[in-house]
Amino acid sequence: MMMGELWQQMGSVMATIVFVYTVFEKFFPPNLRDRVQSYTHKLTSHFYPYIQITFPEFTGERLKRSEAYTCIQTYLSANSSHTAKRLKAEVVRDSQKPLVLSMDDNEEITDDFNGVKVWWAASKTSTNSQPFSFSYYPPPDAKRYYKLTFHKSHRDLITLSYIHYVLQEGKEIASKNRQLKLYTNNPSSGWYGYKSTKWSHVIFEHPASFETLAMEEKKKEEIIKDLEKFKGGKEYYAKIGKAWKRGYLLYGPPGTGKSTMIAAMANFMNYDLYDLELTAVKDNTELRKLLIETPSKSIIVIEDIDCSLDLTGQRKKKKKEKEEDEDQKDPMKRAQEEENKGSKVTLSGLLNFIDGIWSACGGERIIIFTTNFIDKLDPALIRRGRMDKHIELSYCGFEAFKVLAKNYLDVETHALFPVIERKLLETDMTPADVAENLMPKSVDEGVEDCLLNLIKALEIAKEEEAVKKAQEEARKKEEEDEKEVKDKEVKNNEKASEDVKENGFH
Ligand SMILES: Nc1ncnc2c1ncn2[C@@H]1O[C@H](COP(=O)(O)OP(=O)(O)OP(=O)(O)O)[C@@H](O)[C@H]1O
Ligand SMILES: [Mg+2]
Structure with missing residues (x-):
């Protein structure tokens, strides 16, 4: 007999029991009722050897969607779409799949765990307590739940292992199908200031990956390994007593792939990106709130940290000195300055953001x-522990060029490669410029045309570099000559005054 049919029969039996129970509750004294109840339980469990566990969709007072329900739904969607006969199709937000299929209400599927058979059923109970009442409003939504049924002899296996396995699997499948998001912090002033959430997001669709990232293979591997180690390092971080977080400092000239690498890291790790615009953060308290609102599995990015705030000298200025400065200003001027300054985030606020006790949450x-400009940054900001790994992205070398040639032109070798290799050694050109020159400018341009374009661009860059160098040298020489003339003058003046002293002339 099918489980569904069995339950239908059970339903009518239950209705009879409820009726008998109501009569029984009305006419029998409480102590007798308790005794009869305990016997009934024993009797039913003897004849009905199955255990049922329900997982309601909503739990708690605040009607928060149950995480377990969501995990089970994902797990069953992945497993049920080929076994269940009635499926429900839904467009789920933040999922890579346009349509997600899950088992329909009152549908039932079986699952196998270590040779043990279990039954999953999707059910709902209507919350409308007055079925015949007339109302202008639609009835409230039904309460959905999943029901797991299994034989009581497998109680330990199911409750200790199987449920845990289902939740883990569900979480993993969801994270694989998840659409990455790019968040940015809302400005604290104006309408946004009243928003309950401090971050707004769009779907993150940057196609960058480590395969398409142009840099030395060895360096790339090292970064990938570092990220992999971090991802699987939960126990390790707990063992060494360190918060499970890692800081990367990416530095190098404009157009060397810093932003591209961040996108590649997000795609590789499957983490959401939180792009923090420091100048829009009011003060240190707000910075901390922003941090608390970022969940785990996220990458917090502060681009161009040297330009975001005047973080270079603030820590060095002593508090007392600062207070003295402030006291001398008149209050009106001080208030205006505060207003103009916009963000009051300080270096110490930022240091605490990265490394303080709050940073361990999540x-x-x-x-x-x-x-x-790495030299512009305060050493405290980039010391290990805050920025654990410093990654330099530099001008395009031959290895990086080969990656770009493969990406842009689909070639791995060419007769012109040795020429380019030599020219790249002589000239500093960013991967952004190399990429731009490699890109075909019209449909008629072939691989060779593009490579020749690059060679030409490298030659022009070399000439420009030489001119710049010559100009710089000429400027330096001019400065030195000027200095020499000045030194001579000073020396002559000194000599003259010494002569005056010695000879006693006025
Ligand atoms: N290493 C690289 N690998 C692949 N593409 C690159 C690389 N570096 C630069 N590019 C290309 O150049 C463009 C600019 O690179 P990107 O924005 O990553 O530079 P950046 O270092 O962040 O510059 P900035 O310091 O100005 O922010 C990108 O769109 C990308 O296509
Ligand atoms: Mg950038």
Whole structure:
């Protein structure tokens, strides 16, 4: 007999029992009722050897969607779409698949775990308590739940292992199908300031990956391994007593692939990106709130950290000195300055953001800073522990060029490659410029035309570099000559005054 039919029969039996129970409750004293109840339980469990566990969709007072329900739904959708006969199709937000199929209400499927058979049923109970009442409003939504049924002899296996397995699997499938998101912080002033959430997002669709990223193979591998180690390092971080987070500092000239690498990292890790615009953050308190609102499995990015705030000298200025400065200003001027300054985030606020006790909330977070000028940054900001790994992205070398040639022209070798290799050694050109020159400018341009374009561009860049160098040298020489003349003058003046002293002339 099918489980569904069995339950239908059980339903009518239950209705009779409920009726008898109501009569029984009315006419029998409480102590007798308790005794009869315990016997009934024993009797039913003897004849009905199955255990049922329900997982309601909503739990708690705040009607939060149950995480377990969502995981089970994902797990069953992946497993039921080929076994269940009635399926429900839904467009699910943030999922890569346009349509997600899951089992329909009152549908039932079986699953197998270590040779043990279990039954899953999707059910719902109507919450409308007055079925015949007339109302202008539609009846409230039904309460959905999943019901798991299994034989009582497998109680331990199911409750200790199987349910855990289903939840884990569900989570993993969801994270694989998840659409990545790119968040940015809302400005704290104006209408956005009243928004309950501090971050707004769009779907992240950057196609960058480590395969298409142009850089030395060895360096790339090292970064990939570092990321992999971090991802699977939950126990390790717990063992060494460190918060599960890692900081990367990406530095190098403009157009060397810092932003591209961030996108590649997000795609590789399957983490959401939180692009933090520091100048829009009011103060340190708000910075902390933003941090708390980022969940685990996220990458927090602060681009061009050297330009975001004046973070270079603030920590060095002593508090006392600062107070003295402030006291001397008149209050009106001070208030205006505060207003103009916009963001009051300080270096110490940022240091605490990265490394303070709050930064440990949530875990599994990566923080990335990018800068064009690493020397401008306060050493405290980029010390290991805050920025654990410093990655330099530099001008295009031959290895990086080969990746770009493969991406843009689909070639791995060419007779012109050795020429380009030599020219790249002589000239500094960013991967962004190399990529631009490699891109065919019309449908008629073939591989060779593009490579020749690049060679030409490298030659022009070399000439420009030589001119710049000559100009720089000429400027330096001019400065030195000027200095020499000045030094001579000073020396002559000194000599003259010494003569005056010695000879006693006035
Ligand atoms: N290493 C690279 N690999 C692949 N493409 C690259 C690389 N570097 C630059 N590019 C190309 O050049 C463009 C600019 O690169 P990107 O924005 O990553 O530079 P950046 O280092 O972030 O520059 P900035 O310092 O100005 O922000 C990208 O769109 C990308 O196509
Ligand atoms: Mg950039």
